[in-house]
Amino acid sequence: MTTTKREPRKVRSLRRRTAHHADRARKASTPVERFRAAQDALLSAVTHSRGPGRAAREQHAEISEHVRRVLERAEPNPASAALYDSKLNQSGTDSARLGNALMCLRGAISLLSEAERDRLFEHYARHLGEEAQRIDAEGGDR
């Protein structure tokens, strides 16, 4: 009696992760929830990518740039701006820094007017999700 060959662990893991994040994105009913789902998907994809450090550094640089752009529009007070700046430059592991940058992006978008906020959450949710998919497709698990 033969049994079907089991898929490799990394394939199963990738499938499970993808299903989890797809489920979260599907269940998210508000822009901010969609953003958070995409944010977690990206962080997870980066962490499980072939070169997590490099991927996280690249993403961090890009996201930080976006945070600065959003902050230019949001015009936070000096204390708040300094806080964002220190969070963006905080030392730590690469994925922790990426997590910080994503958190800053969410916080910065929250400072905008309501219509703008929702538009930006949708915009970034879409692109962060696409980015996560791209990283997953590139190599997936180590």
Added chain:
Amino acid sequence: MAIPDPWEGTEHDTANPPAAASNRGREREPERDRARAREDPAAGGEESEGGEVLPFPGERQAVNTPSDRIEPREPEGEVAPTSVAKLRTAISAWSAEAGETARAALDGSVWRARPPSLRDIHTRARRAEWSGGVPALRTAGQWFGWVSLVITAVGYALLWLARRPSRLVLTAAVIVLVVVLAT
């Protein structure tokens, strides 16, 4: 990676940017303390001097986004949701949950799933979301929640003991000792 700039397309539109820019400060939910502090020129002169406490970054705001949008809509629908409507909502939520449980029993989730933690059971009982806002149902559910929590805790303790032979043996020994000493 190329996440496009969200303002790329809208930058050249003549429709709203100047207006949006001019009243952006006011749109930013002036009822909040932070925004009020920022808008008040008299008090806001030395904003950072007194060490203004700023929650970082908008965990609270991010959570507020959906409720801010949804709240105004609710009163517009009906004049006041009657108790019958509330009951109907509760019943529908209840039946949906019952259906889910039945499905879980049939599709093998019972075999795979982990039992819920005591904290989760407690939270569920405390919130009593299934009651659909009917006060009597909510109170009854919360009371039963406490009873069920105690029963579940005892059950979990028994299961914990039953999971390893050494635990069972030790428990039996302790019980025997207690009984012997007591008599």
